[in-house]
Structure formats: C-alpha cells, structure tokens
Amino acid sequence: MKNADPAQPAEWLSGVPIKPRWQAHPLLRKLLLLVAAVMTALVIAVPLDVYQQFTFGGVTVIAALWIRRSIAGQIGVMLLVVLSVTASLRYMFWRLSNTLDFDHLLDGILGWGLVLAELYALTILLLGYVQTTMPLKRKPLPLPADIGTWPTIDVFIPTYNEPLSVVRATVLAAQSMDWPSGRLRVHLLDDGRREEFRVFSQAAGAIYLTRPDNSHAKAGNLNAALARTQGEFVVIFDCDHVPTRSFLQLTLGAFLQDKKLAMLQTPHVFYSPDPFERNLNTFRVVPNEGELFYGLVQDGNDLWNAAFFCGSCAVLRRKALLEVGGIAVETVTEDAHTSLKMSRKGYNMAYLAIPQAAGLATESLSAHIGQRIRWARGMAQIFRIDNPFLGRGLTWGQRLCYANAMLHFFYGLPRLVFLTAPLAYLFFGAQIFQASGVMVLTFALPHILLSIATNSRLQGQFRHSFWNEVYETVLAWYISWPVLLALISPKLGKFNVTAKGGIVKENYYDWRMGSPYLVLLLLNLAGLAAGAWRLLAGDGSASTVVINLVWSLYNITIASAAVFVANEASQMRSTPRVNARLPATIHLPNGRTLVCETRDLSTDGVSLALPAETSVKLGEKFNIALSSGSFETVLPGTVVSEGSVIGIEFAALTVTQQRELAQVTFSRADAWLGEWGRSTIDAPLTSLRNVLSFGGANLLRLSLGKGFGMPVKLRRDASPPNHP
Amino acid sequence: MKVIAIVSAKGGVGKTTFSANLSMAMSRAGVPTLAVDLDPQDALHLHFGLSMPCGDGLVEATLTGMDWRHALLQSEFGCDLMPYGQVEEEDREAFEHLLREQPLLLRQRLESLNLPDDAVVILDTPPGPSVYLTQALSAANMALIVVLSDAASYATLPLMVGLIQRYCLNRSDFNDYAYLVNQVDHSRQLNSDVAYVMRTQFGKRALGLVHQDQAIPEALACNQFVCDYDQHSRGAADLKLICEQMLTRLALSYRATA
Numbered sequence: 001m002k003n004a005d006p007a008q009p010a011e012w013l014s015g016v017p018i019k020p021r022w023q024a025h026p027l028l029r030k031l032l033l034l035v036a037a038v039m040t041a042l043v044i045a046v047p048l049d050v051y052q053q054f055t056f057g058g059v060t061v062i063a064a065l066w067i068r069r070s071i072a073g074q075i076g077v078m079l080l081v082v083l084s085v086t087a088s089l090r091y092m093f094w095r096l097s098n099t100l101d102f103d104h105l106l107d108g109i110l111g112w113g114l115v116l117a118e119l120y121a122l123t124i125l126l127l128g129y130v131q132t133t134m135p136l137k138r139k140p141l142p143l144p145a146d147i148g149t150w151p152t153i154d155v156f157i158p159t160y161n162e163p164l165s166v167v168r169a170t171v172l173a174a175q176s177m178d179w180p181s182g183r184l185r186v187h188l189l190d191d192g193r194r195e196e197f198r199v200f201s202q203a204a205g206a207i208y209l210t211r212p213d214n215s216h217a218k219a220g221n222l223n224a225a226l227a228r229t230q231g232e233f234v235v236i237f238d239c240d241h242v243p244t245r246s247f248l249q250l251t252l253g254a255f256l257q258d259k260k261l262a263m264l265q266t267p268h269v270f271y272s273p274d275p276f277e278r279n280l281n282t283f284r285v286v287p288n289e290g291e292l293f294y295g296l297v298q299d300g301n302d303l304w305n306a307a308f309f310c311g312s313c314a315v316l317r318r319k320a321l322l323e324v325g326g327i328a329v330e331t332v333t334e335d336a337h338t339s340l341k342m343s344r345k346g347y348n349m350a351y352l353a354i355p356q357a358a359g360l361a362t363e364s365l366s367a368h369i370g371q372r373i374r375w376a377r378g379m380a381q382i383f384r385i386d387n388p389f390l391g392r393g394l395t396w397g398q399r400l401c402y403a404n405a406m407l408h409f410f411y412g413l414p415r416l417v418f419l420t421a422p423l424a425y426l427f428f429g430a431q432i433f434q435a436s437g438v439m440v441l442t443f444a445l446p447h448i449l450l451s452i453a454t455n456s457r458l459q460g461q462f463r464h465s466f467w468n469e470v471y472e473t474v475l476a477w478y479i480s481w482p483v484l485l486a487l488i489s490p491k492l493g494k495f496n497v498t499a500k501g502g503i504v505k506e507n508y509y510d511w512r513m514g515s516p517y518l519v520l521l522l523l524n525l526a527g528l529a530a531g532a533w534r535l536l537a538g539d540g541s542a543s544t545v546v547i548n549l550v551w552s553l554y555n556i557t558i559a560s561a562a563v564f565v566a567n568e569a570s571q572m573r574s575t576p577r578v579n580a581r582l583p584a585t586i587h588l589p590n591g592r593t594l595v596c597e598t599r600d601l602s603t604d605g606v607s608l609a610l611p612a613e614t615s616v617k618l619g620e621k622f623n624i625a626l627s628s629g630s631f632e633t634v635l636p637g638t639v640v641s642e643g644s645v646i647g648i649e650f651a652a653l654t655v656t657q658q659r660e661l662a663q664v665t666f667s668r669a670d671a672w673l674g675e676w677g678r679s680t681i682d683a684p685l686t687s688l689r690n691v692l693s694f695g696g697a698n699l700l701r702l703s704l705g706k707g708f709g710m711p712v713k714l715r716r717d718a719s720p721p722n723h724p
Numbered sequence: 725m726k727v728i729a730i731v732s733a734k735g736g737v738g739k740t741t742f743s744a745n746l747s748m749a750m751s752r753a754g755v756p757t758l759a760v761d762l763d764p765q766d767a768l769h770l771h772f773g774l775s776m777p778c779g780d781g782l783v784e785a786t787l788t789g790m791d792w793r794h795a796l797l798q799s800e801f802g803c804d805l806m807p808y809g810q811v812e813e814e815d816r817e818a819f820e821h822l823l824r825e826q827p828l829l830l831r832q833r834l835e836s837l838n839l840p841d842d843a844v845v846i847l848d849t850p851p852g853p854s855v856y857l858t859q860a861l862s863a864a865n866m867a868l869i870v871v872l873s874d875a876a877s878y879a880t881l882p883l884m885v886g887l888i889q890r891y892c893l894n895r896s897d898f899n900d901y902a903y904l905v906n907q908v909d910h911s912r913q914l915n916s917d918v919a920y921v922m923r924t925q926f927g928k929r930a931l932g933l934v935h936q937d938q939a940i941p942e943a944l945a946c947n948q949f950v951c952d953y954d955q956h957s958r959g960a961a962d963l964k965l966i967c968e969q970m971l972t973r974l975a976l977s978y979r980a981t982a
C-alpha cells in the first residue's frame with residue numbers, strides 16, 4: 001500500500017472527493033507549503049498586547065461563526081479546522097511561554113499539572129482533527145454474479161455466562177443470513193459448557209464448540225474455534241448481537257475485490273438504552289457515547305486505513321488472522337490489538353457504517369464502567385507493549401489514528417485536573433496561571449469557542465457538545481488508576497465479561513458508583529463559597545476570582561449531571577426489541593381474523609396496533625400471523641395488555657417458530673437502519689442549556705433534600721433531524 | 725371491456741365465492757362490473773342475495789334468442805349479474821350443444837352488450853375441462869387460476885395451463901394468466917409450505933393469496949359483502965389487495981396493447 005500522501009490519493013482512496021483542483025509543480029508546492037508554515041508559525045507566536053489580542057481573537061471567532069453558518073461541505077470544515085488549530089496552538093504557545101513563571105513551589109506543582117492536562121487535551125484535539133475531518137464513507141461492494149465463487153464462512157458466537165434467551169436470537173438470525181447454504185457454518189462457542197446450550201444448538205442445527213479450559217477468555221475461545229474450522233472468512237458476533245440477513249452480502253464484496261483486506265468492521269448498535277441514556281432520559285435524543293465512535297471516528301480512521309476491529313459484527317480473513325497468530329491474547333482489548341498486528345503485516349482494514357446487527361447495551365452503570373475500565377486498561381496495555389509509534393509496518397496516518405484510539409482513554413487524570421483546578425485558587429490562593437484574568441480570556445476564549453464550534457460541525461450528527469463532558473466525567477475517576485497501572489505494568493489486570501440482558505427492577509441510587517462525583521460536586525460548591533468570600537473580602541484580583549468562579553460553576557453543572565447518572569432508573573425489558581410496522585393478523589379461536597400492524601417486536605412478544613373501534617380481551621389466547629414481504633409466520637400468544645395498542649406475549653415457541661420470528665423481525669435488512677445516527681443535530685447552545693438545566697434541576701433537588709427522582713424530559717432541539 | 729375468467733382444474737376451491745367477492749370489490753372500487761355465472765350449479769346468484777329463481781338467466785335468454793341486455797340483473801352490491809338460470813335438463817343439453825357448435829358464442833354475446841371500455845366482466849366457471857371453460861377461455865382477456873395450497877391442487881396445475889395455452893395464449897387480446905392461492909392457513913405447516921412453493925414457482929404470475937378466514941363464509945350466510953360484514957378481517961384485506969393488483973394488471977395491458 002502506498003503512503004497516505006494527501007496530494008497523491010492511494011488506490012484505496014479513489015472515489016474520495018479530495019482530488020486537487022489544479023496541479024502545481026512539485027517545487028512550487030513545496031514553496032507554498034513553506035510559506036504557509038512560516039505564516040502559521042508567525043500567527044501562532046507573534047506577541048500582542050491585550051487589546052490587539054482581544055481584536056485578533058474576536059475577529060477569528062466571528063470569522064469562524066460566519067464560516068459555520070455560511071460555508072457548507074468539506075471546504076467549510078477545513079477552514080474551521082485551520083482556524084481552530086491556529087487559535088489553539090497560539091493559546092498553547094502563549095501559555096507555555098508567558099504563564100509558567102511560578103513564585104511558589106505549590107503554584108508550580110499545581111500549575112504544571114494543569115498545563116500538562118491542557119497539553120493532553122490539545123494533543124487529543126489535534127489528533128481528532130486528523131482522524132475525523134474527512135470520513136471515508138465507504139459503500140458496500142457487490143459480490144460476483146457467480147454464486148459458485150462465493151467463499152466459505154465460519155460464524156463464531158462466543159458466550160460465557162449470558163442467558164440462552166439472549167443467545168438464541170443471535171444464533172437463529174446468523175443462520176438466516178443470505179448466503180449459499182453449504183458455505184455458511186454457525187458455531188456457538190460456549191465457554192460455560194452448558195447442557196442447555198448444547199441441546200439448543202443441536203435443535204437449531206448450529207455447531208456447538210467447547211474447550212477444556214477458559215484460558216485467555218474470549219480471545220482464547222475464538223482461537224480454539226479457529227483451530228477447529230476451515231472457512232476462508234471468520235465472522236464474529238458477540239452473543240447478543242443479532243445480525244440482519246444482509247450482513248454477509250453487504251460486507252464480503254470488499255474482501256473479494258481487495259485481496260489484502262483483512263478485516264471489515266460494522267457499527268455496534270444497541271436496541272436498549274445504555275445507563276447514561278436510561279438514567280438521564282436521553283435515549284434517541286442525545287447521541288450516546290458509541291455513536292461518535294461508530295458514526296465518525298471509525299469512518300475517519302478508514303480514510304487512513306486504520307479502522308480497527310471491535311470484537312463483534314466484523315468479518316476477518318482467516319489467512320491474515322493466522323498470520324498474526326490468531327486473536328491477540330497479550331492484552332484485554334484483543335480486538336484492537338489484533339487489528340494493529342494485521343496492519344503491521346501490511347493488511348488493509350475497512351469500516352462500513354451501515355448497522356447490520358444490534359445488541360444489548362450494558363444494563364447498569366457499574367457494568368458500563370466495568371466495560372470501559374477494561375477498554376481503557378487494554379488500550380493502555382497496547383500503548384505500552386506494542387506502541388503504534390514504534391515498530392515497523394505502519395503508515396504515519398495509521399500510527400496517529402491508533403495512537404489517538406489509545407491516548408483517548410488517558411483522559412481520566414486530565415479530566416479530574418480540570419474539575420478541580422479552580423479550587424487551587426479559590427481555596428489556597430495558588431497562582432497556577434501566571435497571567436491577568438483578562439489576558440487569559442483573550443487567549444483562552446478563542447481556543448475554547450473555536451474548538452466547540454469546529455467539533456460541533458464535525459461531529460454534530462453523532463455527538464452533542466457538553467454531553468460527552470458528562471460521559472467523561474462519570475468515567476474519569478474509574479479509569480484513571482487502571483490506565484496508570486497498565487502503563488506501569490501491563491500484566492496488572494483481569495478480563496471481566498460485560499454483563500448483559502439483566503434488568504434493573506426498581507429505581508435506586510448507586511451510592512458506591514456515584515460517590516466520586518458527589519465529592520467533586522461538594523468540593524466545587526465549597527470552592528464557590530470560598531470564591532464568594534474572597535470577592536466580599538476583596539481578596540485577590542477580582543477578575544481572577546470571577547474566572548475561577550465561572551469555571552467552578554461549570555464544573556458544578558457537569559458534576560451535577562454526572563451525579564444523576566448513578567441514579568439507576570428501572571429497566572424491565574431484557575430482550576431485544578425492534579420498532580417495526582409490519583402487517584399482522586390476529587386469528588381468533590372462532591376462525592375470525594383481525595388485521596392489525598405491529599409496533600414493536602421481541603423474542604418474547606409483540607405490540608400490535610388495533611384498528612379503530614376494535615378490541616381484544618386481556619388474557620385472551622390466539623394465533624398471530626406476522627409477515628415480512630411474502631414470508632409469513634404464525635405464532636401463538638396471549639394478550640398481556642389492553643388498549644388501542646395491545647401487548648402480546650408469545651407462548652413457548654418451537655425452534656422453527658423462533659427462527660421464523662427472527663426472520664420477520666431482526667433479520668430484516670433494514671431492521672436497525674431507522675434510529676442509528678439520526679439524533680437531532682448538535683446545536684452547542686441548546687446542548688449547553690440542556691446540560692445546565694439538567695445539572696441545575698438536579699442540584700436544586702439535592703439541596704432541597706428531595707433526593708433523586710425521575711429526570712426531567714429533555715427539550716428537543718429546534719433544528720430538523722438529519723435525515724431527508 | 726375486459727373479461728376475466730375465474731377457473732380451476734379442481735372443484736371446491738372457492739371459485740364461486742371468490743368470483744362474487746371480486747365482483748363486489750371491483751364494483752366498490754368504482755369499476756362497472758358484470759358477473760356471469762357459467763356454472764350449471766347456478767350458485768353465483770346466491771352470493772348476491774338473490775335466493776329465488778329470478779329472471780331467465782343466460783340459458784333461457786340464449787335459447788329464446790333474447791337480447792342478453794334484458795337478462796341482466798342489478799344487484800344491491802352495485803355490480804350486475806347474469807345468472808345461469810334454473811333450467812330443465814333438455815334445455816341445458818341444448819345450450820351446451822349450441823356452445824359446442826359456436827365456440828365464440830359467449831364472446832360475441834358479451835361484445836353485443838356494448839359495455840364501456842373500462843368495464844370488467846367476471847366469468848365464474850365449473851371446475852375442470854368443459855364446454856363452459858372453453859367458452860370462457862376463448863372470451864377472456866385474463867384468466868385467474870384459483871388453487872388451494874395442497875398437494876391435489878398442485879398436481880392439477882399443468883392441466884389448466886395446457887388449456888390456457890390452447891385457447892388463450894395465441895390471441896393478441898389476451899393479457900396473461902395468474903394464480904390465486906385460496907384459503908391459506910400458515911398455522912398448518914404443509915399448507916404454509918405448499919403456499920411458499922407455489923408462490924416461488926408462480927413468480928410474477930402469483931397474483932396473491934386469500935387467507936383462511938371464517939368471515940368469508942359467514943358473510944355469505946348473512947347475504948353481505950365480506951368487506952362490509954367484517955371490514956377489519958384478513959379476508960377483506962386480502963380481497964382489496966387482489967382487486968388492486970388485478971386492476972393494475974388490466975390497466976397495464978391497456979397500455980401495452982394500445
């Protein structure tokens with residue numbers, strides 16, 4: 001593969017709209033680049049007094065806001081990125097050269113702590129721009145017309161302790177994928193060695209595999225299966241990720257056209273809300289944590305041939321996998337590490353942003369945090385033992401993208417620094433920022449505002465401003481230590497399976513999980529009081545106090561929202577549920593029928609919208625016919641809720657009936673397309689208002705001693721949703 | 725005028741009930757519709773709430789040389805009806821003899837009605853090969869083969885296709901034939917499987933299916949159109965869908981031949 005020189009798009013970039021408009025002589029191009037570099041350096045470094053800097057910053061911000069409004073498309077994004085990078089580098093240059101002249105040891109220690117956190121944030125900002133400014137937006141490639149040339153495929157569904165009710169739909173749907181029947185083998189990899197699973201596999205016609213021990217957990221389980229199968233391609237689904245019938249036909253074409261393609265990843269989509277969404281009541285309104293990653297980051301990685309394997313909903317070429325010794329076992333994020341190893345061997349990676357499977361989100365905050373700790377620890381392990389900046393075989397684009405994927409998880413400590421930094425001055429009067437308040441504002445505000453505006457433009461479809469600060473704040477405390485530990489000694493750490501399919505029976509506050517944010521909240525509240533006292537006593541420069549007070553207020557808002565996340569809202573449903581309007585018919589025991597339409601479906605039951613002025617009785621039993629296209633299945637059920645939309649619970653279904661149900665529900669090619677990446681587009685001010693009102697309302701509740709109730713309903717943004 | 729022959733190789737597939745329901749549905753869709761009963765059982769008129777021997781029917785009209793226009797009955801469901809009529813055995817034999825001698829008799833008589841261009845004539849026929857079937861196929865612009873999703877129906881498919889090839893496919897005014905699978909019950913595995921096989925085999929000629937639904941015989945017993953009797957039933961929904969399909973196909977054929 002060629003190097004990713006932007007002027008010379010590599011072959012795998014063909015089709016990406018970055019063809020130069022005119023061809024300059026190479027020498028001229030180098031000259032222009034040199035001029036641009038000198039000019040940029042000048043803009044970054046030239047000293048200005050406070051009025052000049054104020055004017056410069058103001059003009060930059062106004063220009064950015066104008067661009068954001070007026071210039072659509074890639075050019076607008078590029079201009080914003082250039083302005084944002086320049087403003088941020090100018091701030092950091094000034095910060096390093098003018099504000100670190102500390103008088104006291106304490107000021108020095110705290111001050112350097114802050115500047116290091118800022119350097120980290122700047123690095124992530126810049127890497128993020130490299131990674132996401134031009135997402136590849138790959139399209140599926142067609143398979144050859146001759147079905148005889150389609151390759152053989154082994155599907156691996158690893159499971160350890162998940163209930164059969166979760167695994168069943170995945171196996172049946174995987175078997176229902178459209179592929180020549182002799183060339184698709186579905187394997188259930190049971191590390192729990194459960195009789196119930198063996199019996200089910202046999203009834204369903206899936207291959208049941210076990211191994212004598214559980215060494216290396218999921219990675220070991222997959223490798224054991226790899227040794228016992230021969231298919232040209234391996235497809236991996238976590239046991240709760242139910243694929244659609246079109247999964248293989250959309251993903252395999254790329255492999256047949258690019259013989260060096262080793263891995264293609266598709267998005268992880270969740271049909272249930274994660275703890276953030278459930279506890280903050282933001283499901284389908286504010287994009288969740290994962291949407292940024294699968295909506296933009298992986299697509300951006302793909303441009304640099306650095307999309308990486310995420311453990312599920314992906315296709316791998318067996319030959320490439322065997323060349324790196326199977327799934328990596330050295331780290332707890334075996335998926336990303338396996339990708340890195342295959343990239344080093346010169347294989348290509350791909351990402352296709354079409355949801356072709358959906359799974360269960362983590363069901364509680366503690367499980368969610370446990371999962372993120374594992375990811376953070378694993379990424380730190382890779383950074384330590386197989387650093388993407390070192391070693392052979394990677395392009396610079398790949399090195400930067402992989403590095404960002406790992407460094408991203410180091411945000412814990414810097415985030416805690418930001419959450420406590422204003423306290424240094426408010427409590428102790430420590431001058432950790434050696435500059436006047438006004439000067440700080442004139443440099444810092446353009447940097448902050450431009451990065452918000454630019455990221456909102458880049459990511460607005462998949463991430464809402466400020467909400468990710470809440471996400472990060474919640475996780476910061478928990479991932480800081482494991483990351484540090486893994487950096488010191490990669491061996492420290494144990495794989496923990498993310499529990500899925502559980503239910504939270506009633507609302508409760510998880511005090512154990514919530515306590516760090518409560519402490520942060522109280523500290524900042526105390527800081528607020530200290531600041532107020534300083535103002536009244538006329539102690540210190542008023543502008544410095546005010547800046548620190550505003551900072552502290554912002555921290556209080558974020559911490560209040562974070563505190564709410566530990567307020568576990570009840571969650572009754574534990575099985576996949578698809579929203580779909582399919583034609584259905586109720587077959588009453590007297591032979592009469594009632595035509596209706598589904599509202600949602602799961603493996604346990606279905607909601608049906610009845611025609612006006614019709615009704616059925618609670619507890620009534622009858623058959624329900626569900627159809628999708630020309631396919632129709634009839635399933636027995638009982639009415640469990642009345643109204644214009646009734647709830648039906650299915651009776652015990654045979655394996656054949658379960659398979660047919662999977663075919664009309666989860667297997668439909670469009671099953672998961674409807675809701676993914678379609679949250680309202682970000683408007684930073686609306687987001688800020690939402691977070692503020694959230695944190696504020698929560699704080700008020702707490703201070704009035706009312707404890708935690710159900711969160712207020714979010715205001716939807718005024719801007720139209722992003723689909724046509 | 726477009727003539728649709730409702731045919732089947734096997735008896736008891738629900739042809740007459742379907743013919744009546746389709747006529748009513750077409751008429752409800754605003755299409756001038758005439759239902760013609762070519763079956764000596766003379767049962768079609770029962771579906772239109774005309775239970776007593778009424779008028780002369782097409783046998784009497786033909787044998788006495790009466791203008792067919794005077795033998796038409798108006799039903800309360802909007803469509804017109806030409807019953808077979810209750811006839812003596814010798815009249816039936818004489819009529820069938822006439823049909824054998826004049827293979828295009830039905831076609832000519834229908835043309836003589838001078839129905840509007842957008843009118844539809846639905847011919848109900850007796851099961852299996854007969855002189856009535858020959859007449860119907862010779863007059864038809866479209867043939868609809870009614871089958872049940874069972875092995876017996878499946879086995880008789882070639883017979884009917886053979887007849888259609890002989891009487892219809894060589895005519896330029898013949899659109900095409902299609903299949904209707906009647907009384908489908910997906911809760912029975914064999915029934916469901918045969919329906920699936922048939923649908924696959926029929927391809928584009930699969931017009932649709934009518935599910936097993938108690939509302940259909942009940943509507944008949946109550947002298948009501950099934951869509952009025954139970955508007956939310958599967959049967960009513962299936963019928964509306966088939967009617968739409970049929971009209972689409974006929975409209976296409978207009979354009980194709982023009």
